[in-house]
Amino acid sequence: MRLSHAITKALTGLWLTVVMLVTSLAPAKAEAPDINGPVLHVFWSLTCPVCIRQKPWIDGLEARFPGLQVELMELSRSDRHHALFDQMAAERGIRAEFVPTLMLGNRAWVGDTPAQRTGIEAAISAALMGAALPPDDALRLPFLGEVNTESASLAGLTALIAFVDGFNPCSLWVLTLLLGMVIASGSRKRVAVVGVSFLLTTALLYGAFIAGLFSVMAWAFALPWVRWVVAVFALGFGLVSIKDYFWHGRGISFSIPEGQKPGIYTRLRQLRQEDLSTPALIAATVAMAAGIALVELPCTVGFPVVWSGILADRGLTTGAAFWGLLALYVLIYLGVELAIFAVAVTGMSLGRMGERHGRALKLIGGMVMVALAGALALRPTLMEDLTGSLLLFGGALGAALAVLLLHGRARLGT
Numbered sequence: 001m002r003l004s005h006a007i008t009k010a011l012t013g014l015w016l017t018v019v020m021l022v023t024s025l026a027p028a029k030a031e032a033p034d035i036n037g038p039v040l041h042v043f044w045s046l047t048c049p050v051c052i053r054q055k056p057w058i059d060g061l062e063a064r065f066p067g068l069q070v071e072l073m074e075l076s077r078s079d080r081h082h083a084l085f086d087q088m089a090a091e092r093g094i095r096a097e098f099v100p101t102l103m104l105g106n107r108a109w110v111g112d113t114p115a116q117r118t119g120i121e122a123a124i125s126a127a128l129m130g131a132a133l134p135p136d137d138a139l140r141l142p143f144l145g146e147v148n149t150e151s152a153s154l155a156g157l158t159a160l161i162a163f164v165d166g167f168n169p170c171s172l173w174v175l176t177l178l179l180g181m182v183i184a185s186g187s188r189k190r191v192a193v194v195g196v197s198f199l200l201t202t203a204l205l206y207g208a209f210i211a212g213l214f215s216v217m218a219w220a221f222a223l224p225w226v227r228w229v230v231a232v233f234a235l236g237f238g239l240v241s242i243k244d245y246f247w248h249g250r251g252i253s254f255s256i257p258e259g260q261k262p263g264i265y266t267r268l269r270q271l272r273q274e275d276l277s278t279p280a281l282i283a284a285t286v287a288m289a290a291g292i293a294l295v296e297l298p299c300t301v302g303f304p305v306v307w308s309g310i311l312a313d314r315g316l317t318t319g320a321a322f323w324g325l326l327a328l329y330v331l332i333y334l335g336v337e338l339a340i341f342a343v344a345v346t347g348m349s350l351g352r353m354g355e356r357h358g359r360a361l362k363l364i365g366g367m368v369m370v371a372l373a374g375a376l377a378l379r380p381t382l383m384e385d386l387t388g389s390l391l392l393f394g395g396a397l398g399a400a401l402a403v404l405l406l407h408g409r410a411r412l413g414t
Contacts, residue, residue: 038127039069040120041103043085043096045076049227050314051100054112065124075099095320105133111314114381154314156386158325160393161307162332164368169358170256170299171202174264174292175337179344181268188345190281195341197282199334201289207330209297210304214322217305217312227376230309234373237302241366245359245403254298264292302365306372310383313376364400371396 042058044051062070073081082096089096092108102109104123109116123133175198182194220226237254244253256264267288276284307329311322371392375382382388 037067037069038104038124039071040124041071041073041088043073043075043081043099043101043103045099046074047076048099049312050112054100057117061124065121065128067128068124097321107133153383153386153389154311155325155328157310157383157389158307158329159332160389161303161372162329163335164365164393165300165303165329166333166336167361167364168300169361170296171337172340172361173256173358174296175340177264178268179341183344192345193278193281194285195344197285198289199337199341201286202293202337203330203334205290205293206300206304206333207326210308210326210329213304214308214311214326217308220312227309227313227380230305231373231377234302234306234369234376237305238366238369238373241302241362241369243366245363245366246407248355248359248362254302256296256299264295267291302369306369306376309376310380313380360404363403364397367396367400367403368393 040061044055044058046052058070058072062068073084075081075085085101086096088103089101089108092103092106094101094108094110098110100110100112102120104120105127107123109120126133178198179191179195182191185191217226217230240252240254243251244255311325372383375392382392
């Protein structure tokens, strides 16, 4: 019994020795990941060109910031992450409408710009060190409250494009001709009815055209080469407009065809009939405005195409932000025409827009269009902040004014 007990004890000791040896030679068990580390939630879509452009930078964040966890949630292939997107967006006081949207702690970033990437990296560094996240990049404006700088830059760019688009020679020619003919009736009421009806019809049709155009652009910009197509279109449109300043009526021109003008004159004269009742006057004005809008479409299509392309490139969808920007565009576009209408109603007199004025406006619009084409193709980030947009438009307008001045002096010298 003693021998058996000794053997058993020896075998047990040998077994424990083997177990300890194997345990000491086995590789150390990997530590569980730190679930308390900062998590960057990325909501994106395979159909969003901005998301595709941003993704290589996103993919490199975990390697550059050890301890950071990146959670990618793709939204186009399923509805699995939509509820979480809604919840997290509501908690941070934003709308769950646009991608890419990145969230870290109580911060959220929508879109992708160099300034945003810098801000996100600063927030990640602060979170990894346990420090408070840096303040957001919102502006606090009187009466408007807090406005995100990304939204502010897009609104500013919209305002600049719409303002230049508003000096459209085709549209201004039709409006001044229309009001001039109605003023001849001597009735301020008739001028007001015709002017309001014409402007409202123009606003609705132009807004509907831009909305339809944007829906196409939002789909097309998922293809990487579409931006170049829009840039080439803008360049061609701008060069033709500049050509019209120097050689008006020769070659290709985005203007109302001369053959269409007699019909426009005829329809405008019909509004001078004194026996037309107010409802009949409104109906005739609306019908005439709708017909003229189709005729002058080639003259007005350039800036809406570029503007829609820029919004699509930023990943904007047809949500509340788009409709707000569209309303801003149409309102500013009509600003010049509203001013002309106000002068006509109050003074009951109005000069007509001559060829010289139209050619100058063509030159200005063409210069701006060429500048936008260059920015779209070569440096789209230039339009991602308001300062860059102002420099772009300021340079184009300065170049146009220089050409007007030099050409004017050259004509006086001959």
